[in-house]
Structures are given as C-alpha cells and as structure tokens.
Amino acid sequence: MLRAYKTEIHPTEEQKKKINQxxxxxxxxxxxxxxxxxxxxxxxxxxxxxxxxxMLSANNFDKYINNEVKVLEEYNWINLCGSKARKKAICNAETAYKRFFTGKSKFPRFKKKNKSDVKLYFPKNNLTDWKIERHRINIPTLKWIRIKEFGYIPINSKVVSGTVSKKADRYFVSVIVEEKLTIENKSYTEGIGIDLGLKEFAVISNGIHKKNINKTANVKEIEKKLKREQRKLSRKYESLKLRNKKEKGEATRQNIQKQIVKVQRVHQRLSNIRTDYINKTINEIVKQKPSYITIEDLNVRGMIKNKHLSKAVAQQKFYEFRVKLEYKCKLNEIELRIVDRFYPSSKTCSCCGAYKKDLKLSDRIYKCSNCNASIDRDYNASINLENAKIYEVA
Structure with a gap:
C-alpha cells in the first residue's frame, strides 16, 4: 500500500531561493x-x-504557456520552475475548476502570495531521484537536502513521488512510498460509537471522554499571543500609511514581512497542537481493536454558518478527524460505519428506545420520561451510535 511521510528539511540559502522561485x-x-x-x-x-x-483543459493551457507565453523574453522566469511541477499546478487548478463547473462547489479561490499553501511536485523519473539516507534526501532538481528528523523516512522504501512546501518560513518534504501491509494480532473487541461535540471533543460508548483541547490553558495562552502579534501587524500597516513612503517605506515593509512570519508561526503552532491531539486520540481508539467504529455524518458546513459556534466548530477539525480515522480503520481492517446526520442519536433513550422530541441543546443530562433513566447527553448519543442498525460502511 501507499503511505505518506512528511518532515521538515533544512535547505541551503541557494536551495531556499530556488524553492521560493x-x-x-x-x-x-x-x-x-x-x-x-x-x-x-x-x-x-x-x-x-x-x-x-x-472550459480550457490543463493540457491545452500548458501548450498555450509553452508555445505562446514562455517564448516571450518578459516571461523567461517561468523556466526557473521544473516542467513537472508546473504541469501539476495546472492540473490542480483544473481539478478545482471542474468541481465548480459541475456544480459541486463554488469558484476556487486565487492563491495569494505568502498566504496560500502551494506545493512543488516532483515525480520519480530516474533511479537517483528521491534517494533517501538517514539524515538527508535527494530531491529532483534540488539535490541533497538535510532532514530534521533523522531516520524518520524508511531508507529502503520505494518512493513513488513527493512534494516540497513552505509554511511559516519553514520548509517541508512529503514523500509517498510503497510499503507492505502487515497486521498483527487480529483479536477484536466489541464495537464502539463515537459522538463528537464542542463541550468535549469525543465521547466514546465504552466510557472514555476526550476533552476539548481548545479549552486548555496552554491553547488559550497561545491564542492570546496570536491576538497580540496580529495587533502588532495591524499597527505596522497603519503606520505605513501615515509615514512618508519615500523615506522609511522600505524599512517598514521589511518589518511588516517579519511580523507576518511571526503571526504565521503562532498559527502553525496552534494547528500542530490540534492535529497532534487528533492523531493521539485516533491512535488510542484504534489500539483498543474494536470490531467496528460508528460515527455520525456531521453537517460541518451547516454548523459553521452559525456565527456563535463557527470558530469553535472550525477549531475542532471534525473533517480531519474523520479522514484520518478512515485511513487508520482501513490500515487495521476495522469497519467504519457512518450513520446519517438526521439519525436522532441524542434524542433517543439508550435504555428503552423512547424518543424525546423536546430535547434542547442546553439539556446536558438526558432524562427519559418513559423509563426514568438519567444519563449524560453525549454518552447516551455514543451508545445509540454503537447500536445503530442503519448505516453506511466508509
């Protein structure tokens, strides 16, 4: 099977210049x-x-760039980038535009300088391409680059392709390698249901409660730091408007660029904390070796439209959790069940099956009027998800 490895790299100044170009x-x-x-x-x-x-296809646009645009002297800088990376960027744009053209999504956004995530694609064309050693990696056109984590990428693995990216003034390499899938100890326990939420990140039907990482003191302190850095950046932009651009404009712009990197680093730190928490939560769930896992098909797009909850919902990264859980379940041969978003998991009693129509969002304890059961709302939903009979297998 194919597996991806991503790690930070330490390119030289010349390599950084080539990557940025x-x-x-x-x-x-x-x-x-x-x-x-x-x-x-x-x-x-x-x-x-x-x-x-x-609709102009990627192939026709590539021909247009090669035959009509690149031949002009003012566009010679296009040759600074490899042909495969250029073609992949055009293909990515075609994929995004096709989704809009077929009515599946809105018109794709234009990528802004220093704000959008742009990756350089490098396939393996020669035997010397993507050669991996313990402390360095040979990337096509960039040659040998030092790796931050020694021994993280398997040395004897067969690399299919890879990408190089830049984020918050740091450089990363991601490679796709072929590996043999080996599953040990297929002894499975009973299935579990997982209810995702905002008060707690995940409540599992076996009694495990995973806290909301965004409510911890560490994350709140970093968010305060982010506000301070963003405030400094905003003031630098305002001062640039007031000052004389001829005298101090260049120095001010350099300070603005430095402050932008500081803001990006704080953003990345917050993102890394949340992603790490998701990875550890999924690893803990899969290690229990359940026979199946049931989750709900959440309407994340609809939840984000609520102006009071949009920030909290976005911080939880529900979609990233689902994608990684699907991958881990396939890797460990665990059945992942997806229940319809309209399934009344919270309003149904897990003891007698009675339906409570007037349940409010503020009611954190589910009190059944039929069997007098009193149970935590999220834990009740997780049990109902575990016992759900109508579902789709991911």
Missing part, C-alpha cells in the same frame, strides 16, 4: 489558469460560446 511560478500558473477559465465562463453566460468551449 518555483513556488511563485506555480502560484502564478494556478491563478492564470483560473483567470483564463473565468473569462471563458463569463462568455458562456453571455451566450457568446458553447458550454464545451467554456
């Missing part, structure tokens, strides 16, 4: 593809062209 080229090509198709789509809406002509 290549990321800039890929970002420009991504935006140009969207802009070109946006013009065609407007012409289609005005009945000037047919629907087939309203």
């Amino acid at each position: 290549s990321i800039g080229v890929c970002r420009w090509l991504y935006n140009q593809y969207l802009a070109k198709n946006q013009e065609l789509y407007k012409q289609f809406k005005e009945d000037l062209i047919s629907k087939k002509e309203a």
